[in-house]
Amino acid sequence: MKFIDEYRDPELVRKLLNAVNVLAEKIGRPITLMEICGTHTHAIGRFGIRRLLPGSIRLISGPGCPVCVTSISDVDRALYLAERPNVIFATFGDMLRVPGTGGRSLQQIRAAGADVRILSSPLDGLSIAEENPTREVVFLGIGFETTAPTVASTLRSARRKGLKNFSLFSVHKTVPPAIQALLDDPGLDIDGFICPGHVSVITGGEAYRLIPEAGRAAVITGFEPVDMVDGILLSLQQILEKRYAVAIQYARGVTQGGNLRARQTMAEVFEPGDADWRGLGVIPGSGLFIRKEYESMNALNRFPLPEIHSAEFEGCRCGEILRGAMSPPECRLFRKACTPVNPVGPCMVSSEGTCAAYLRYEA
Numbered sequence: 001m002k003f004i005d006e007y008r009d010p011e012l013v014r015k016l017l018n019a020v021n022v023l024a025e026k027i028g029r030p031i032t033l034m035e036i037c038g039t040h041t042h043a044i045g046r047f048g049i050r051r052l053l054p055g056s057i058r059l060i061s062g063p064g065c066p067v068c069v070t071s072i073s074d075v076d077r078a079l080y081l082a083e084r085p086n087v088i089f090a091t092f093g094d095m096l097r098v099p100g101t102g103g104r105s106l107q108q109i110r111a112a113g114a115d116v117r118i119l120s121s122p123l124d125g126l127s128i129a130e131e132n133p134t135r136e137v138v139f140l141g142i143g144f145e146t147t148a149p150t151v152a153s154t155l156r157s158a159r160r161k162g163l164k165n166f167s168l169f170s171v172h173k174t175v176p177p178a179i180q181a182l183l184d185d186p187g188l189d190i191d192g193f194i195c196p197g198h199v200s201v202i203t204g205g206e207a208y209r210l211i212p213e214a215g216r217a218a219v220i221t222g223f224e225p226v227d228m229v230d231g232i233l234l235s236l237q238q239i240l241e242k243r244y245a246v247a248i249q250y251a252r253g254v255t256q257g258g259n260l261r262a263r264q265t266m267a268e269v270f271e272p273g274d275a276d277w278r279g280l281g282v283i284p285g286s287g288l289f290i291r292k293e294y295e296s297m298n299a300l301n302r303f304p305l306p307e308i309h310s311a312e313f314e315g316c317r318c319g320e321i322l323r324g325a326m327s328p329p330e331c332r333l334f335r336k337a338c339t340p341v342n343p344v345g346p347c348m349v350s351s352e353g354t355c356a357a358y359l360r361y362e363a
């Protein structure tokens with residue numbers, strides 16, 4: 001299949017791995033690379049990339065799963081909104097099983113009678129609002145730069161249609177401020193970043209200039225085995241030569257400038273603000289909040305929130321996992337109390353979660 005087979009060519013992977021081995025030896029010290037995309041985490045597990053690399057190269061996972069980085073207080077807020085009388089609460093499927101305080105989830109409250117619906121596109125939320133004019137439809141917008149433009153354009157459509165019963169609870173976040181937080185973390189020592197493929201289609205390579213400016217390697221990589229190993233090779237080249245730049249390995253999807261139109265749509269509806277990330281805490285300018293012009297469609301204005309006291313589940317180490325400070329098997333609940341069937345934390349729930357990827361491919 002064109003654009004797939006050529007990036008899964010075992011002979012090419014072998015050649016690239018040989019080159020990786022040569023560079024790793026020349027560098028002569030341990031190297032840590034972080035991938036910041038849940039799809040990369042799963043690709044690494046699925047194709048056994050970790051096992052193929054020389055022992056001196058360590059791959060760690062970062063905050064690349066939007067469901068996982070949603071703070072427990074935002075999960076609790078979502079639960080509160082979903083339980084309001086007359087509300088139809090809509091979101092993407094992965095959010096349903098994410099536990100809030102006390103282990104409650106959207107799935108549980110749906111079983112108890114709340115009207116919680118899974119959408120594959122936020123635009124479907126508008127149809128639900130049109131079909132239910134006497135009810136309030138609240139959409140939970142979650143995701144990075146990849147999904148935020150579609151949600152922004154949904155809000156624009158809702159306004160154009162004059163829909164009065166559709167609102168958004170935005171927990172959208174942007175990736176570069178999180179990378180800055182990781183770079184600033186004195187407890188982490190990361191030599192380079194495998195930058196996200198999908199997010200970069202929108203942001204473009206320019207958005208990651210902060211990485212080479214901090215003296216670390218940056219490569220935007222695709223999702224096939226050839227992409228992944230090539231991305232690692234390009235990172236090692238930068239580290240060896242100490243010449244840092246944002247390299248675009250995934251050139252079939254990403255440009256330096258990205259998708260300006262999508263970013264303009266996002267900027268028309270959202271403005272940056274400080275957002276709370278699970279594991280990373282509050283990161284300045286990393287959240288996408290609804291602008292004043294769209295205030296009437298902000299679910300948090302329509303349903304004022306009471307004070308909610310949130311508490312993480314004891315023993316869950318998702319926070320450390322999302323900072324790359326720990327790997328899933330180091331969590332004592334991994335594969336015991338916490339499994340995909342009975343997940344304790346979001347990293348085991350989400351299809352992009354690091355714990356789910358480890359359990360599926362590497363445990």
Ligand code: SF4
Binds near residue numbers: 333334343349
């Ligand atoms: Fe949290 Fe489960 Fe991962 Fe442990 S294994 S960090 S409890 S999601």
